[in-house]
Amino acid sequence: MKPPTKHVPTVLAAALVIAACSAGTAPSEAAPADTATLDASGDQPATPVADAPFTAQEVARFDEPWAMTFLPGTKLALVTEKAGKLKLWQEGGQALDVTGVPTVSYGGQGGFGDVILAPDFASTGTIYLSWVEAGDSGTFGAVVGKAKLEQGGAPRLTGLQIIWKQDPKVPGRGHFSHRLAFSPDGKYLFIGSGERQKFDPAQDMKANLGKILRLNPDGSIPADNPFASQGGVTAQIWSLGHRNILGLAFDGTGKLWNQEMGPKGGDEVNLVEAKANYGYPIVSNGDHYDGKDIPDHSTRPEFAAPKLWWNPSVSPAGLVWYGGDAYPGWKNSLFMGALSGEGLIRMGVDGDTLHKSDRWDFGTRIREVEVREDGTIWLLTDGENGKLLKLVPKR
Numbered sequence: 001m002k003p004p005t006k007h008v009p010t011v012l013a014a015a016l017v018i019a020a021c022s023a024g025t026a027p028s029e030a031a032p033a034d035t036a037t038l039d040a041s042g043d044q045p046a047t048p049v050a051d052a053p054f055t056a057q058e059v060a061r062f063d064e065p066w067a068m069t070f071l072p073g074t075k076l077a078l079v080t081e082k083a084g085k086l087k088l089w090q091e092g093g094q095a096l097d098v099t100g101v102p103t104v105s106y107g108g109q110g111g112f113g114d115v116i117l118a119p120d121f122a123s124t125g126t127i128y129l130s131w132v133e134a135g136d137s138g139t140f141g142a143v144v145g146k147a148k149l150e151q152g153g154a155p156r157l158t159g160l161q162i163i164w165k166q167d168p169k170v171p172g173r174g175h176f177s178h179r180l181a182f183s184p185d186g187k188y189l190f191i192g193s194g195e196r197q198k199f200d201p202a203q204d205m206k207a208n209l210g211k212i213l214r215l216n217p218d219g220s221i222p223a224d225n226p227f228a229s230q231g232g233v234t235a236q237i238w239s240l241g242h243r244n245i246l247g248l249a250f251d252g253t254g255k256l257w258n259q260e261m262g263p264k265g266g267d268e269v270n271l272v273e274a275k276a277n278y279g280y281p282i283v284s285n286g287d288h289y290d291g292k293d294i295p296d297h298s299t300r301p302e303f304a305a306p307k308l309w310w311n312p313s314v315s316p317a318g319l320v321w322y323g324g325d326a327y328p329g330w331k332n333s334l335f336m337g338a339l340s341g342e343g344l345i346r347m348g349v350d351g352d353t354l355h356k357s358d359r360w361d362f363g364t365r366i367r368e369v370e371v372r373e374d375g376t377i378w379l380l381t382d383g384e385n386g387k388l389l390k391l392v393p394k395r
Contacts, residue, residue: 046343046361053394054327056362056379060089060388065380067114067318068388070372072122077370078149079380079388080129082111088155089388100157102145105134108173113142118217119186125149127157128189130178135169142166142178144191146217163219167208167233170196174244181248181256188222189215190238192245192258199281202241205234210280212245212258212272214238226275241278241303247319247336248272251349257307259316259336262286263294267313268306269334271352279303285311307354314341317382318368321349324375327393333357337366339382344369 049056064082071077075091084104089095104112110132118126125148133143144164147157166176175194182189195202195210202210205227213236214225221228221235228235244261251257256272266286270278283303284294297305318337322330334347334354344366346358365382372378379389 046341046359049343049360049362052360054377054391055394056389057392058387059091059390060095062087062095062380062386062388063384064111064382065367065386065388066112067368068370068378068380069115069117069127070370070378071117072373076151077378078115078127080112080115082106084112084131086112086115086129086157088149088151096153096155098149098155098157100147100160102129102131102143102160103133105132105140110140110142110173110176113176113178114180116180116182118146119182125151128180130180130191132173132176132178133165138171139169140171140173140176141169142176142193144178144180144189144219164191164213164215164236166193166196170198170201170209172197177242177245177260179245179248179258181250182217183256184250184254187216189217189219190248190256191215192242192248192260194244195242195280202243202280203277203282205230205237205240206232208233208236210240210242211237212239212242212248238274239272239276239278239304241276241280241282242270243280243284246317249319249321249334251321251334252323252332255352257319257321257334259319261315262309262311262313264289264291265311265313266294266309267311267316268309269316269319269336269347269354270304270306273304276304277302278306285309286313307352308347308356310341314343314345315339315365316345317366318370318380320369320371320377322371322377324371326375327377327391335369335377337369337379339365339367342366344379 066080066082068079077089079087083106086098086101087095113130116128127149128146130144145162147160174197177192177194179192191213201207247259259269263286266284283297283300317339322333332349336345343361348355348357367382368380370378377391381387
């Protein structure tokens with residue numbers, strides 16, 4: 001039995017759903033009309049950011065920023081803008097357009113996605129990118145590619161090569177996910193692939209939608225993948241039964257975590273394990289947007305249950321593990337942005353257990369969370385004129 005959510009007038013709630021769906025956007029991605037202060041686990045109300053143990057210092061602005069990554073040994077960062085631009089930004093300086101980027105199909109939740117560095121970036125300059133491309137007959141799908149970043153006064157990408165695609169491409173512009181993460185040993189690339197608001201593909205072993213995939217850095221399939229012997233896209237699958245994966249992060253002990261948007265409620269954080277089925281759309285701690293019930297995880301123990309979940313939704317975006325010392329008491333935590341929740345969430349990691357530790361209300365949608373090698377945490381706010389924020393610890 002799911003707990004009651006905060007009341008929203010019926011007409012207003014219906015209007016929000018209709019407006020969001022007509023824009024090709026899930027209601028959980030739409031700006032909220034109402035935000036509850038308690039979730040299903042009895043969280044305390046979010047702390048105003050003015051009372052947080054840090055100051056959020058604005059350092060730059062971008063147009064619909066989606067993801068970022070810092071370049072080691074520098075004060076540089078790469079930032080993707082959803083409409084199709086890649087920026088090379090320098091702290092205290094300007095943001096330069098990187099040329100040689102792929103053509104991006106922009107609309108709804110689709111566009112430029114993630115950007116991460118190859119494990120051997122220091123010697124090769126290789127980066128990995130995700131974006132959305134159009135297919136035939138009004139279909140779309142996410143793709144992942146790698147290229148060499150050439151820096152300087154006119155930065156550019158060279159040798160761009162696509163190494164993975166969502167299969168099949170389907171109509172609609174929602175739930176691409178296309179989040180990326182390398183394993184700590186640098187041997188494997190993990191890709192979050194959303195179920196594209198189509199429900200059933202998350203359980204379909206002949207599709208790589210609604211899955212977390214594991215590949216070699218060149219896009220080939222590791223021989224020890226759990227379904228490698230079945231061939232095709234099935235061989236790519238590491239875990240299944242996911243919805244809209246908008247964060248992947250390895251913690252300090254090498255465990256992989258993901259967060260994903262639930263339907264109406266039921267946003268969740270999972271400990272990702274090989275061959276595990278997380279149950280969507282058969283089970284969820286949320287419900288369908290039309291009000292129809294989805295059985296809770298507790299009713300089907302054969303499916304892996306989330307370690308944490310939220311109802312009402314917070315609409316998670318971005319996920320990063322923190323192992324630094326710049327902020328007292330935060331070592332060994334996961335940090336997650338919240339879109340409809342308009343804030344930042346800290347979760348303490350204790351082995352296989354997570355704790356809801358802190359939640360700060362920024363009053364704006366947080367799209368991305370990253371950690372620089374100096375141990376500082378940085379955020380990107382969502383939408384046009386999105387802000388790059390540095391969290392400066394209060395002394």
